[in-house]
Amino acid sequence: MAKKPTESPSSNKKLDELQPDLKSGAGQFMTTDQGLKINDDNNSLKAGERGATLLEDFILREKITHFDHERIPERIVHARGSGAHGVFQVYESMAKYTKAGFLQDPSVQTPVFVRFSTVAGFRGSTDLARDVRGFSVKFYTEEGNYDLVGNNMPVFFIQDAIKFPDLIHAVKPEPHNEIPQAASAHDTFWDFISLTPESMHMIMWAMSDRAIPRSLRMMEGFGIHTFRFINAKGKSCFVKFHWKPLLGMHSVAWDEAQKISGKNADFHRQDLWEAIETGAFPEWEFGIQIVPEEDEHKYPFDLLDPTKLIPEELVPVMKIGKMTLNRNVDNFFAETEQVAFHPGHLVPGIDFTNDPLLQGRLFSYTDTQLSRLGSPNFHEIPINRSINPVHNNQRDGHMRQQINVGKSSYHPNSVGGGFPQQAKVSEGGFTTYEERIDARKVRARSKSFMDFFSQATLFFNSQSEPEQNHIIDALRFELGKVETVAIRERMVGLLTKINTTLASKVAEGLGMPVPKPQEPLNQSYGADANPADYQDQPQKQSIDKSPALSMANSPKDTIKTRQIAVLAADGVDGNPLKIMKTALLAEGAQCKLIAPHGGFIKDAKGEAIPVDMSFLTAASVIFDAVYIPAGTKGLLDNADAIHFINESYRHCKAIAADDDTLLQETYVAKKLATPGVLVGKIPKDFIHAIAQHRFWEREKKDKVPA
Ligand code: HDE
Numbered sequence: 001m002a003k004k005p006t007e008s009p010s011s012n013k014k015l016d017e018l019q020p021d022l023k024s025g026a027g028q029f030m031t032t033d034q035g036l037k038i039n040d041d042n043n044s045l046k047a048g049e050r051g052a053t054l055l056e057d058f059i060l061r062e063k064i065t066h067f068d069h070e071r072i073p074e075r076i077v078h079a080r081g082s083g084a085h086g087v088f089q090v091y092e093s094m095a096k097y098t099k100a101g102f103l104q105d106p107s108v109q110t111p112v113f114v115r116f117s118t119v120a121g122f123r124g125s126t127d128l129a130r131d132v133r134g135f136s137v138k139f140y141t142e143e144g145n146y147d148l149v150g151n152n153m154p155v156f157f158i159q160d161a162i163k164f165p166d167l168i169h170a171v172k173p174e175p176h177n178e179i180p181q182a183a184s185a186h187d188t189f190w191d192f193i194s195l196t197p198e199s200m201h202m203i204m205w206a207m208s209d210r211a212i213p214r215s216l217r218m219m220e221g222f223g224i225h226t227f228r229f230i231n232a233k234g235k236s237c238f239v240k241f242h243w244k245p246l247l248g249m250h251s252v253a254w255d256e257a258q259k260i261s262g263k264n265a266d267f268h269r270q271d272l273w274e275a276i277e278t279g280a281f282p283e284w285e286f287g288i289q290i291v292p293e294e295d296e297h298k299y300p301f302d303l304l305d306p307t308k309l310i311p312e313e314l315v316p317v318m319k320i321g322k323m324t325l326n327r328n329v330d331n332f333f334a335e336t337e338q339v340a341f342h343p344g345h346l347v348p349g350i351d352f353t354n355d356p357l358l359q360g361r362l363f364s365y366t367d368t369q370l371s372r373l374g375s376p377n378f379h380e381i382p383i384n385r386s387i388n389p390v391h392n393n394q395r396d397g398h399m400r401q402q403i404n405v406g407k408s409s410y411h412p413n414s415v416g417g418g419f420p421q422q423a424k425v426s427e428g429g430f431t432t433y434e435e436r437i438d439a440r441k442v443r444a445r446s447k448s449f450m451d452f453f454s455q456a457t458l459f460f461n462s463q464s465e466p467e468q469n470h471i472i473d474a475l476r477f478e479l480g481k482v483e484t485v486a487i488r489e490r491m492v493g494l495l496t497k498i499n500t501t502l503a504s505k506v507a508e509g510l511g512m513p514v515p516k517p518q519e520p521l522n523q524s525y526g527a528d529a530n531p532a533d534y535q536d537q538p539q540k541q542s543i544d545k546s547p548a549l550s551m552a553n554s555p556k557d558t559i560k561t562r563q564i565a566v567l568a569a570d571g572v573d574g575n576p577l578k579i580m581k582t583a584l585l586a587e588g589a590q591c592k593l594i595a596p597h598g599g600f601i602k603d604a605k606g607e608a609i610p611v612d613m614s615f616l617t618a619a620s621v622i623f624d625a626v627y628i629p630a631g632t633k634g635l636l637d638n639a640d641a642i643h644f645i646n647e648s649y650r651h652c653k654a655i656a657a658d659d660d661t662l663l664q665e666t667y668v669a670k671k672l673a674t675p676g677v678l679v680g681k682i683p684k685d686f687i688h689a690i691a692q693h694r695f696w697e698r699e700k701k702d703k704v705p706a
Contacts, residue, residue: 012085012087012109012111013111013140013387014085014111014113014140014387015085015111015327017382017385017387018382018383021382022330032058032059032062033062033066038059041059044057044060045057045059045060072337072372072373072374073371073372074122074123074372075117075123075368075372076168076368077119077120077168078117078118078119078134079117079121079122079123079125080117080118080121080122080123080124080125080127080182081115081116081117081118081134081336082115082116082117082216082268082269082272082273082336083113083114083115083116083329083332083335083336083339084113084114084272084276084282084325084327084328084329085111085112085113085114085325085326085327085328085329086111086112086113086114086281086323086324086325086326086327087109087110087111087112087323087324087326088102088109088110088111088112088137088139088286088321088322088323088324089106089108089109089110089321089322090102090103090104090105090106090108090286090320090321091106091319091320091321091322092106092320093105093106094229094288094320095231095232096231097229097231097237097239097288097290098229098230098231098239098349098350099230099231099232099348099349100141100143100146100229100347100348100349100350101141101142101143101347101348101349101428102139102141102142102143102146102347103320103321103349110139110140110141111139111140111387112137112138112139112140112323112325113137113138113140113335113339113383114135114136114137114138114323114325115134115136115336115339115341116133116134116135116136116216116268116272117133117134117136118131118132118133118134118182119131119132119133119134119171120168120171120172120182120183120184121181121182122181122182125181125182125265126182126260126261126265127260127261127265127266127267127268127269128212128252128257128258128260128261128265128267128268129182129183129257129261130183130184130185130206130207130211130212130254130257130474130478131182131184131206131211132151132152132153132205132206132211133151133152133213133216133219134149134150134151134152135150135151135152135219135221135222135243136148136149136150136339136341137149137150137221137243137323138339138341138345139347140386140387141347141387141388142387142388143347143348143388143428144345144347144386144388145345145384145386146345146346146347146350147341147342147343147344147345148223148241149341149342149343149361149365150221150222150223150224150241150243151221151222151224152210152213152219152220152221152222153202153205153206153210153211153222153224154205154220154222154224154240154242154309155201155202155205155224155306155307155308155309155455156202156224156306156307156357157193157196157198157199157202157203157206157307158196158198158199158306158307158357159198159305159306159307159356159357159445159449159524160356160357160360160445160524161356161357161358161359161360161361161363161364162360163196163524164357164360164364166192167192167196169188170188170189170191170192170193171184171188171189171192174186174187174188183481184206184478185477185478185480185481185482186481186482187482187483187484187487190478190479190482190487190488190491191484191487193491194487194490194491194494194521195490195521195522195523196522196523196524197452197453197494197497197520197521197522197536198307198449198452198522198524199307200452200453200456200494200497200498201307201308201452201453201455201456201459202307203456204456204459204460204471204498205459207470207471207474207475207478208459208463208467208470208471208474209251209467209470209551210249210251210551211474212251212252212253212254212257213249213250213251213252213268214250214251214252214624214693215247215250215268215271215272215275215561216268216271216272216282217245217247217271217272217275217282217561218245218247218248218249218250219245219249220242220243220244220245220249221241221242221243221284222240222241222242222243223240223241223242224306224357225306225343225352225353225355225357225358226238226239226240226291226303226304226353226355227239227240227241227350227351227352227353228350228351228352228353228433229288229290229349229350230348230349230350230351230433231349235293236293236351236433236435237290237291237292237293238290238291238292238293238295238296238303238353239288239289239290239291240288240289240291240309240310240315241286241287241288242286242287242288242289242317243284243285243286243287243323244284244285244287244317244319245282245283245284246283246284246285247282247283247558247560247561248554248555248556248557248558248693249551249554250551250554250693250694251551252621252651253470253650253651253652253694253699254470254473254474254477255650255651256621256651259619259621260621260622263619263621263622264619264622267622272325273328275561276325276326276327276328277328278590280560280561280588281324281325281326282324282325283322283323283324283325284322284323285319285321285322285323286319286320286321286322286323287317287318287319287320288317288318288320289310289312289315289316289317289318290315290318291303291310291315299314299542300451300454300539300540300541300542301448301451301454301455301539302446302448302449303353304353304354304355304356304446304449305355305446305448305449306355306357306358307449307452307455308451308455309455311458311541311542311543311546311548311549312546312548313543313546313547313548314542314543317548334381334382334383335382335383338373338378338381338383338384339383339384340365340369340372340373340378340379340381340384341365342365342366342369343358343361343362343365344361344362344365344366346430347430348425348428348429348430348431351432351433354435354437356445374398374399375397375398375399375400376394376397377397377398377399377400377401380399380400380401380402391419391420392420393408393409393410393411393420395409443526444525444526444529444533445524445525445534447533447537450533450534450535450536450537451536451537451538451539452497452520452522452536453497453498453536453538454538454539454540454541455541456498457498457499458541458543458544458545458546458549459546459549460498460499460502461499461544461545462545462546462547462548462549462550463549463550463552464550464552464696466552466696466697466699467550467551467552468502469699469700471502472502472505472506472509473509475491475495475502475506475509476506476509476510479491479492479506479510480509480510488510488512489512489515490521492506492507492510492512492514492515493515493517493518493520494518494520496515496516496517496518497517497518497520497536500517503515519535519536520536522534522535522536556691556692556693557691558587558588558691559584559587559588559589559624559687559690559691560587560588560589561588561589561590562589562590562624562625562690563589563590563592563622563623563624564584564589564590564591564592564623564624564625564626564627564690565591565592565594565618565620565623565625565626565627565644565648566580566581566591566592566593566594566626566627566628566629567594567595567626567627567628567632567635567641567644567645567662568593568594568595568601568609568628568629568631568632568634568635569595569596569601569632569633569634569635569638570601570602570634571602571603571604571631571632571633571634572601572603572604572609572629572630572631572632572634573603573604573629573630573631573658574603574604574605574607574609576629576630576658577603577609577629579683580627580629580656580683580686583683583684583687584627584683584686584687587687589687589690591627592612592613592618592623593609593610593611593612593613594611594612594613594614594615594618594644595611595614595615596614596615596634596635596638596640596641597611597614598611598613598614598617599611601634603631604631615638615640615641615644616640618644619644620643620644620645620647620648620651620653621647621651623648623653624653624654624690624693625648625653625654625655625656625686625689625690626644626645626648626653626654626655626656627655627656627657627686628645628655628656628657628658628662628663629657629658630658630659630661632661632662633661635662636661636662636665641662642662642665642666643706645662645663645666645667645668646666646667646668646704646705646706647704647706649666649667649668649671649677649698649702649704649706650702650704650706651694652676652694652695652696652697652698652699653676653694653695654676654677654678654686654689654690654692654695655668655676655677655678656678656679656681656685656686656689657678657679657680658679658680659679659680660672660679663677663679667702667704667705667706671698671702674695674698675689675695675697676689676692676695676698
């Protein structure tokens with residue numbers, strides 16, 4: 001149900017600005033779009049009770065016409081998304097680096113709107129696709145909107161914007177039959193990738209667990225490109241942007257992801273919605289990596305190359321502020337669907353670099369909004385409006401909302417007193433950083449971009465053993481779905497350049513001979529270019545491993561918002577159940593009681609306990625851990641309960657039971673001494689186990705029938 005404005009858990013300048021646009025029909029008469037009160041919304045106007053319907057029925061026509069036009073084109077990429085409102089606050093003034101107003105005063109809360117998304121799937125596709133996640137933040141600053149339109153991975157597939165349509169055509173469903181939906185596991189994607197060695201670093205990320213997050217609230221965000229900060233003195237430095245989730249970074253297993261897609265395709269969307277509704281507001285710290293101008297060429301990679309990251313061990317991430325999402329949208333279409341992000345929405349103190357991917361993006365986003373939202377007035381849609389008043393000489397166009405008064409709509413003018421007037425820098429006027437450019441016009445790529453594998457290797461080598469296994473399994477899965485043998489061979493050939501064990505294990509899974517290390521078939525150059533200029537040029541990285549790249553090193557000290565399944569039936573022992581539940585709730589977790597049927601069950605003393613879900617509507621894959629209180633005789637011959645426990649074990653989750661009666665019926669009976677399996681232990685041990693998220697070491701040893 002849409003929230004009434006008065007029920008808002010929070011208020012900020014943007015939410016206040018949206019207030020006049022919120023509409024509720026509560027207590028009101030129904031009207032036409034022209035305000036005419038409607039007397040009968042159930043019957044069309046007919047010639048006699050049995051028809052025919054009359055063309056004159058303007059009420060019917062208005063209603064159906066509006067309905068016919070309810071859909072707008074979905075985003076060409078990032079179509080599937082979920083959004084929320086929140087606030088951002090800087091910890092201390094960043095004046096040393098930037099004059100951006102919203103990064104100066106720790107007492108100022110800047111309203112934000114955030115949209116998370118998958119990239120490849122259509123608007124109605126599953127949340128749990130193996131994919132990159134979009135992480136777009138619109139800061140409604142006093143100096144205008146600043147959009148940080150990032151992803152949950154710090155690098156990208158390609159180095160030049162001109163390849164983006166090719167990349168997206170390759171990953172989207174194949175054009176002849178529109179199969180498969182929201183999946184990169186098909187020929188055209190891997191065909192393109194296997195001919196584009198610059199994508200190898202990003203492929204490592206996309207095949208890693210980062211591509212299947214447990215929650216949108218448990219993933220990092222990155223601006224990817226190197227940007228510039230400029231301070232009040234006009235001094236510039238390079239900057240990379242990071243978002244670090246306070247709940248840590250966690251993922252699901254691939255088998256689990258696929259099953260969640262069937263059990264609850266809205267898993268991430270619902271998780272975000274419910275966390276905010278229940279007041280467990282998602283939080284991220286905002287981090288920056290600063291590189292002084294004079295260090296531009298200090299690294300074994302080019303800062304302008306979006307397929308490279310700056311290891312945190314070389315340039316630490318300075319945490320400079322916090323973002324909290326504290327309010328769900330009132331209307332998905334009006335807000336999440338109509339929000340329009342653009343990396344070119346800037347404020348003074350922040351500027352671009354010449355990263356050729358970023359430069360192309362700066363064209364694309366306004367262009368795409370024109371076809372998606374249908375008019376150059378998309379900035380007037382409430383969610384897109386700046387809280388700083390907008391005045392200029394742009395006029396008219398479809399769906400213009402503003403009524404510009406006065407005679408002048410041009411500059412310079414005298415009839416309007418010369419207004420709106422330009423602002424000096426001292427008055428907040430934006431000026432572009434005056435970077436010196438002294439160059440020939442060329443269609444080419446810098447030689448400094450030609451290291452295709454070093455950081456892919458760095459990423460793979462920095463992963464824990466289970467994470468490496470997941471990458472291997474992901475590649476076996478994806479390439480296993482590729483039908484063209486030559487594509488698989490090219491891909492495994494490229495993997496040999498990253499890590500030979502990786503390549504040979506993937507080859508083994510595909511039943512292919514292990515190829516000898518091969519030179520990549522790079523085709524990313526013009527017809528008259530010299531191929532030698534586009535060959536791989538490995539650069540020695542300053543480190544062999546970057547612990548910051550492994551999710552295994554993510555903080556594991558909280559069970560806040562974790563979903564715990566409690567399996568029970570009539571006759572359950574109510575006492576330990578109560579103690580465990582109280583302890584879990586006190587730590588911020590959520591418990592759901594799952595029983596053979598809905599309604600209520602009776603505990604051993606005959607007291608009624610409400611059931612949250614039946615085994616029919618629940619599934620182990622939508623929970624983080626499972627607890628089995630004593631008194632489970634009623635579940636001993638329940639196949640769903642046994643499957644639930646086996647599957648939880650297979651997905652490496654914490655399992656706690658007051659006694660092992662029910663466990664004896666499951667695969668776990670053989671595994672009672674395994675880490676994360678707790679029988680008769682106090683809640684404290686279970687809480688610690690849930691905080692570990694997963695016991696991945698189980699994976700390779702077990703053949704769980706689930
Ligand atoms: Fe985007 N991208 N992109 N992209 N992108 C869009 O704009 C584009 C790229 C990203 O929640 C589109 O409004 C080009 C990198 C996010 O509404 C479009 C290139 C990164 C979102 C577009 C890139 C992103 C988009 C489609 C290569 C991470 C969702 C709908 C040069 C830094 C925004 C829209 C939202 C959306 C173009 C590459 C992030 C077509 C041409 C790299 C998070 O304009």
